[in-house]
Amino acid sequence: MRKTLIAGNWKMNNDVEASLKLVESLKSLSKDFDSNVDVLICPAFTSLYSVKEALKGTNINIGAQNMHFEDKGAYTGEISPVMLKNMGIEYVIIGHSERRQYFNETDETVNKKLKAALKHNIRPILCVGETLEQRECGVEKETVKNQITNDFAGIEKCEAENIVVAYEPIWAIGTGKTASSAQANEMASFIRMCVKDIYDLELSEKIIIQYGGSVNKDNASEILSQSDIDGALVGGASLKAESFLDIINYAK
Numbered sequence: 001m002r003k004t005l006i007a008g009n010w011k012m013n014n015d016v017e018a019s020l021k022l023v024e025s026l027k028s029l030s031k032d033f034d035s036n037v038d039v040l041i042c043p044a045f046t047s048l049y050s051v052k053e054a055l056k057g058t059n060i061n062i063g064a065q066n067m068h069f070e071d072k073g074a075y076t077g078e079i080s081p082v083m084l085k086n087m088g089i090e091y092v093i094i095g096h097s098e099r100r101q102y103f104n105e106t107d108e109t110v111n112k113k114l115k116a117a118l119k120h121n122i123r124p125i126l127c128v129g130e131t132l133e134q135r136e137c138g139v140e141k142e143t144v145k146n147q148i149t150n151d152f153a154g155i156e157k158c159e160a161e162n163i164v165v166a167y168e169p170i171w172a173i174g175t176g177k178t179a180s181s182a183q184a185n186e187m188a189s190f191i192r193m194c195v196k197d198i199y200d201l202e203l204s205e206k207i208i209i210q211y212g213g214s215v216n217k218d219n220a221s222e223i224l225s226q227s228d229i230d231g232a233l234v235g236g237a238s239l240k241a242e243s244f245l246d247i248i249n250y251a252k
């Protein structure tokens, strides 16, 4: 049985003080999470260390929102997988559509980052998804298939099984529009098929696939009950302890 992963991507929100306040609220409001549900928060780089320390003794995991693919070097402003690993960071979001859209991230750099994260035993959450225009033209599956094929290129099966895939239709991110649960599940099932084509049935049934895009406490229950969806990558609704915990509770 696949585990459920509920991840909060705080994006470029919360300074250290606000991050610690949110962690305290999460800690005080949360009861024991269901053993089949993994919970993760991904603060901004500046809050990572403080949040990591504040989460000690809890079963909430911590992840980064991005990293460079090189271990070190003259890459001003970048953070390496070695730095993240040394800090005890367990997950990293790779290829978020905002990185692809605003920071020229390509499938080639996404592929390098995935390989680097896996090499350093940091679990990557790979984001894929189509634009509204691509969906309206009927090429959403082709788009996602290309991303999956290029992003997984050259990654062995034993490593690929550690990749979490987040299907995030770009038109549903931060817009209040969600894909219908049927649309989200159809794409999650299609992603499994792509993984089966690259690897095999075993891996396609094992890989964790999240949905992301305006997930909130009102739609989480329906989305999370879909057969091929194993969790959510939550943006806006993860910035308030109550709404994030409501989503986690629907994952039981």
Ligand SMILES: O=C[C@H](O)COP(=O)(O)O
Pocket: 009, 096, 168, 172, 173, 174, 175, 176, 212, 213, 214, 215, 233, 234, 235, 236, 237
């Ligand atoms: O990483 C999270 C996604 O981009 C979704 O963001 P959102 O829940 O604010 O739409």
